Amino acid sequence: xxxxxxxxxxxxxxxxxxxxxxxxxxxxxxxxxxxxxxxxxxxxxxxxxxxxxxxxxxxxxxxxxxxxxxxxxxxxxxxxxxxxxxxxxxxxxxxxxxxxxxxxxxxxxxxxxxxxxxxxxxxxxxxxxxxxxxxxxxxxxxxxxxxxxxxxxxxxxxxxxxxxxxxxxxxxxxxxxxxxxxxxxxxxxxxxxxxxxxxxxxxxxxxxxxxxxxxxxxxxxxxxxxxxxxxxxxxxxxxxxxxxxxxxxxxxxxxxxxxxxxxxxxxxxxxxxxxxxxxxxxxxxxxxxxx
Amino acid sequence: xxxxxxxxxxxxxxxxxxxxxxxxxxxxxxxxxxxxxxxxxxxxxxxxxxxxxxxxxxxxxxxxxxxxxxxxxxxxxxxxxxxxxxxxxxxxxxxxxxxxxxxxxxxxxxxxxxxxxxxxxxxxxxxxxxxxxxxxxxxxxxxxxxxxxxxxxxxxxxxxxxxxxxxxxxxxxxxxxxxxxxxxxxxxxxxxxxxxxxxxxxxxxxxxxxxxxxxxxxxxxxxxxxxxxxxxxxxxxxxxxxxxxxxxxxxxxxxxxxxxxxxxxxxxxxxxxxxxxxxxxxxxxxxxxxxxxxxxxxxxxxxxxxxxxxxxxxxxxxxxxxxxxxxxxxxxxxxxxxxxxxxxxxxxxxxxxxxxxxxxxxxxxxxxxxxxxxxxxxxxxxxxxxxxxxxxxxxxxxxxxxxxxxxxxxxxxxxxxxxxxxxxxxxxxx
Numbered sequence: 001x002x003x004x005x006x007x008x009x010x011x012x013x014x015x016x017x018x019x020x021x022x023x024x025x026x027x028x029x030x031x032x033x034x035x036x037x038x039x040x041x042x043x044x045x046x047x048x049x050x051x052x053x054x055x056x057x058x059x060x061x062x063x064x065x066x067x068x069x070x071x072x073x074x075x076x077x078x079x080x081x082x083x084x085x086x087x088x089x090x091x092x093x094x095x096x097x098x099x100x101x102x103x104x105x106x107x108x109x110x111x112x113x114x115x116x117x118x119x120x121x122x123x124x125x126x127x128x129x130x131x132x133x134x135x136x137x138x139x140x141x142x143x144x145x146x147x148x149x150x151x152x153x154x155x156x157x158x159x160x161x162x163x164x165x166x167x168x169x170x171x172x173x174x175x176x177x178x179x180x181x182x183x184x185x186x187x188x189x190x191x192x193x194x195x196x197x198x199x200x201x202x203x204x205x206x207x208x209x210x211x212x213x214x215x216x217x218x219x220x221x222x223x224x225x226x227x228x229x230x231x232x233x234x235x236x237x238x239x240x241x242x243x244x245x246x247x248x249x250x251x252x253x254x255x256x257x258x259x260x261x262x263x264x265x266x267x268x269x270x271x272x273x274x275x276x277x278x279x280x281x282x283x284x285x286x287x288x289x290x291x
Numbered sequence: 292x293x294x295x296x297x298x299x300x301x302x303x304x305x306x307x308x309x310x311x312x313x314x315x316x317x318x319x320x321x322x323x324x325x326x327x328x329x330x331x332x333x334x335x336x337x338x339x340x341x342x343x344x345x346x347x348x349x350x351x352x353x354x355x356x357x358x359x360x361x362x363x364x365x366x367x368x369x370x371x372x373x374x375x376x377x378x379x380x381x382x383x384x385x386x387x388x389x390x391x392x393x394x395x396x397x398x399x400x401x402x403x404x405x406x407x408x409x410x411x412x413x414x415x416x417x418x419x420x421x422x423x424x425x426x427x428x429x430x431x432x433x434x435x436x437x438x439x440x441x442x443x444x445x446x447x448x449x450x451x452x453x454x455x456x457x458x459x460x461x462x463x464x465x466x467x468x469x470x471x472x473x474x475x476x477x478x479x480x481x482x483x484x485x486x487x488x489x490x491x492x493x494x495x496x497x498x499x500x501x502x503x504x505x506x507x508x509x510x511x512x513x514x515x516x517x518x519x520x521x522x523x524x525x526x527x528x529x530x531x532x533x534x535x536x537x538x539x540x541x542x543x544x545x546x547x548x549x550x551x552x553x554x555x556x557x558x559x560x561x562x563x564x565x566x567x568x569x570x571x572x573x574x575x576x577x578x579x580x581x582x583x584x585x586x587x588x589x590x591x592x593x594x595x596x597x598x599x600x601x602x603x604x605x606x607x608x609x610x611x612x613x614x615x616x617x618x619x620x621x622x623x624x625x626x627x628x629x630x631x632x633x634x635x636x637x638x639x640x641x642x643x644x645x646x647x648x649x650x651x652x653x654x655x656x657x658x659x660x661x662x663x664x665x666x667x668x669x670x671x672x673x674x675x676x677x678x679x680x681x682x683x684x685x686x687x688x689x690x691x692x693x694x695x696x697x698x699x700x701x702x703x704x705x706x707x708x709x710x711x712x713x714x715x716x717x718x719x720x721x
Contacts, residue, residue, distance in 0.1 A: 095610065097534060123613035130611070134604035136623065146622075147612045200612065 033063060034278045035268035037257070043068040043208060043238040044089060049103030051084055051093070058084050062103075062264045064257060066208070071230060071239045073253035073270065075246060077285065080259040082242045086210050089240065090126040091119050107208070124151050127201035131213040133193035135185035135200070140177050143185040143196055144168060147204035163203055171199035172229055191222025198229060202237070209233065211241040215248065227252050246286055250274050258282045343700075347693025353482035353495055354445040355437040356411060356471060358390040360419065362429050372427035383416035383423075387438065394476075395467060406461050410468070414439040414484070414496045439484075440477065442494040442687035444468055448477060458686050485694065489662045490676065494687030497680070499698050501662040505575055505655070505670030506644060506702070512579025512666060513586055513643050518636050520583070521590030525632075528591075529598040530620055549588035556585045557649030565653060573654035573669040581649050586639040593635020597628035630717040637710035641703050647674035673699045 038045075042065035051059035059081045066072050066089075074082040084093065091112060093099045105112040112122060124147070135143050144164045147153075154160035164181070168174040173195040177188070185196050194214055201209055211230075215223040230239060230252045243249050249256050249270065256273040258266045258281070266279040277283040364370050366385045369377045388408050392398065398407050415438035422436075423429050440448070443460050448468060450456040457465070471477040489501025532538045560581035564570040570577045601624050609619045650656070655671050656679065663670035671679070673695065680692040 090611070092607070092611065120613045120615055123611060128611035130604065130607060132604055134602075134608040136605060136608065137627065146609075150612060150614055150618065197608070200608075204612070 033264045033267060035266045035272075037064045037264065037267040039065045039067055041068065042066060043070075044105070044107050044240075046085075046089075046106075047104040049085075049088065049101065049105060051081070051088060051102075052098075052100040053096070054098040058262050059088075060262045064264060064267060066238060066240055067255065068238055069234060069236070070255060071234050071241060071253040072255045072257060073249035074240065074242045074257045074259060075244075075249050075285070076259035076265075078244075079261075081262040082257075082259045083212055085259065086212055086240060086242050089208070089210055090123050090128055092128065094119065124204050125206055126208045126210060127204065127206035129194070129197050129201050129209065129211045129214045132217050133190055133197050135188070135193050135196050137184065137186050139182045140168075140185045140188070140196060141181040144199050144203045147200060151204055153204060167199040167203040168196075170202055170233070171195045172225065172232075173199055189222070191218050191225060194218060194222070194226060195229065198226070198233075202233070206237065208238045208240065211239065213242050213244060216244060223248070246274070258285060260285075343693045343696050347690055347695075347697050349449055350485060350690040350694035351482050352449075352479040353484065354440040354448045354477055355480050356440050356444075357435060357437050357476040357478075358387075358394055358411075359433060360386060360390045360436050360438070361433040362386060362419070362423055362431060363389065364431055367430075369423075369430065372423060372430055378420075378424070381420065381423075383419045384413075386419055387411050387415045390438075395470075403463060406464055407467065409441055410444055410464065412439040412441045412495045413493055437478075437480065439495055442685060444477075445495055446686050448472070449479070456686060485691070489660050490658060490671065490679070491660060492658075494683075494685045494691055497688070497691055499673070499676065499695050501659060502671050502673045502676035502695070503698065503702075505578075505659075505663050506672040508575035508663060508666045508670065509578040509582060509672055510640055510644055512576060513582040514636070514640060516579065516583040517586045517590055517639070521587050521636070522594050522632055524587075525591050525594030525598060526620055526625070529595050530616065530624065545588050545591055549592060552648075553585055553646055554648040554652065556581050557652030559584065560649060561652045571667055571669075573657045573659070573671075574667050575663065575670050575672075576666045577653050578650050578655050578670075578672065579666070581653055582643040582646060585646065585649060586636075586643050589639035589642065590632075590636050593638070594628065594632045597631025597635065598624055600631060601627045630714040633713045633717070634710045637706055637713070641706045644672075644702060644706070645674055645699065647672070647678055650675055651678075673702070 044066040046062055046064045046066075049059060049062045050057060062085060074086065076082050087093045088101050088105060089112070093101060101113060107122070107125065111117060136146060138146070141164055144167050145154075145160055148160055148163050154163055165174060165178075168177060173192060176192060177196075185193065188196060194217075198209075198214075215226050218226065227248065230241065233239060241249075241252065253270045255267060256270045257264060258273065258277075258279070260281050266273065266277060266282045268278065272278075273282060274286060277286060363386065366389055367381045367383065369381045371377060388404075391407050391410060392404070395407055398404055418438060419436075443458050444464065446456050446458055447460050447465060451469075451472065460468075468477065484496055485498050487500050488496060488498030491497040528538060528541065560577060564577050564580050565572050570580065605623050605627065606619055609623050610616075614622060650672060655675050657669060657671065658679070659669050659671050661668070677692055677695045677699065680688045680695060
């Protein structure tokens with residue numbers, strides 16, 4: 001009896017998946033995003049954005065607003081373009097050979113990709129934390145002080161010390177490293193290294209922090225600490241996080257955007273996405289039917 | 292059923308065991324091959340070093356003859372030491388000859404006297420001039436001094452007791468030498484001339500200092516020019532240049548240049564630097580320019596490899612912090628790539644130090660007695676000096692050649708040690 005029931009369930013699952021896949025084709029043709037991608041008083045807004053790598057199009061006509069002092073999570077299967085999209089937001093794609101971004105991306109109403117926008121200034125306002133912890137092979141102090149020194153934020157030594165301490169405190173790393181500020185940052189554990197990278201990013205007081213799967217190389221305990229940290233940082237910063245973990249997206253974010261094959265499929269409040277997704281693809285993904 | 296099921300399982304293990312034994316044998320064999328080739332290499336090295344050291348060690352000692360020397364005013368023609376004209380014309384050779392005649396009073400015929408005078412080197416007279424200039428009180432006094440012996444006598448004296456090398460010495464000269472030996476009036480002293488003088492036609496006066504200084508100036512110019520140019524080229528090609536067919540073409544050409552025979556660079560230097568730009572020939576500056584051309588490809592290739600080895604995550608981190616491309620290079624890429632760059636450069640320098648072929652083309656093969664004092668003084672370099680001495684007919688130059696090789700090897704070992712030290716020192720751990 002039980003085996004028959006499983007078979008039936010399996011058939012149902014297959015038929016549902018098949019339907020979803022035909023849906024994918026239709027979606028790509030229509031390219032409509034369901035939910036509420038746009039909002040009032042957005043920190044960053046993205047309109048009609050395409051990204052190409054050479055001849056290959058990676059992002060198709062995305063419209064999205066990123067709200068102030070909010071965490072927006074971007075989820076989706078591997079290769080769906082969520083990291084590419086994130087890297088467009090602080091022009092990290094500029095360095096990729098053959099990468100082209102079109103459309104309108106603004107930060108507080110000013111165009112990120114305009115000729116007048118200075119990349120250096122932009123990246124001081126939009127910080128980034130990468131997938132793999134990548135501290136500089138320098139001391140912990142120098143890692144955090146790098147940004148402030150680069151942009152001339154501190155005029156005195158004491159001021160710099162203050163910035164370093166505050167950044168490390170906000171990244172909840174201070175108590176662990178205060179006695180060894182001048183030992184190499186690469187000697188820390190993986191989770192500490194990632195928090196050091198977050199401290200380094202917030203040392204220049206950016207307005208937006210982009211996080212590209214910041215916990216994928218970390219164990220659950222380190223992940224939990226980073227998640228707590230994100231929740232605290234939200235009070236002062238706008239955060240966009242790419243993650244593979246749906247639980248993480250559910251825990252840390254207020255809004256969730258689901259990407260599929262370069263299309264932005266659905267954007268809604270996180271609670272809504274994970275309880276009653278509007279789009280079938282989203283539902284299929286969050287219930288683990290594909291991805 | 293169970294038997295059938297069991298049998299293949301056992302045979303699989305047997306098969307594995309059989310191949311295991313074969314694999315271990317192959318591994319052992321491979322280790323043996325490796326040890327054999329290393330052993331062969333070491334043996335070759337030991338043979339080379341033994342040969343060079345056994346031939347060259349004699350050059351560090353030189354024969355000196357003890358003579359009673361009288362600074363006789365009449366023989367010298369010097370009555371006032373402060374008179375420069377008198378000193379310039381002074382006959383110090385006469386003083387040496389007189390001392391030899393006094394030591395061997397029995398020599399009377401003109402021919403014998405001529406042979407007798409050949410016991411002492413020309414350097415003996417130079418030494419006396421130096422002594423008298425330093426201390427004018429010596430004029431008219433008699434002193435017992437150790438004077439430099441001629442190279443033929445030196446070679447003969449060094450082989451006494453073994454297979455005697457007669458060479459150009461006459462029977463009488465050998466007899467006189469023996470009598471000096473019996474009287475303990477000839478002995479080997481440390482050959483300071485070898486380390487302080489330039490080249491000479493007289494082996495006992497020939498030194499390596501001129502060539503060593505020439506090599507030093509040449510390498511200095513090579514380093515000052517090729518390191519910054521090479522590193523700048525490598526950084527541009529790796530970090531800034533667009534990747535297209537032009538940069539591909541440049542890369543292929545750089546790799547080709549690294550394999551061009553060095554004598555071609557010599558011809559190029561002759562045509563461009565000497566004939567077109569009229570750079571003074573036979574000088575460290577033109578040698579340094581030619582060796583720069585030769586070393587550049589090596590430095591560029593090793594620097595590019597070092598830059599490529601810097602993890603991209605560091606570049607991204609710096610760019611994400613808002614560093615400009617130049618700052619990314621200066622703050623992160625360059626410090627991390629520096630050990631590799633330095634190692635490559637020092638290896639290139641060591642190659643340049645041992646290079647002689649291109650330098651023959653631009654006149655560094657000239658016979659230069661004076662020790663060069665600047666980069667535009669005529670000079671020669673260590674490998675060319677070795678070539679020149681190896682080419683000389685005097686037997687005494689054989690040991691000088693080997694000694695010069697030892698000096699060159701010492702330079703090379705010092706440079707490679709420095710390379711290892713710098714790499715260890717600058718390497719950062721991840």
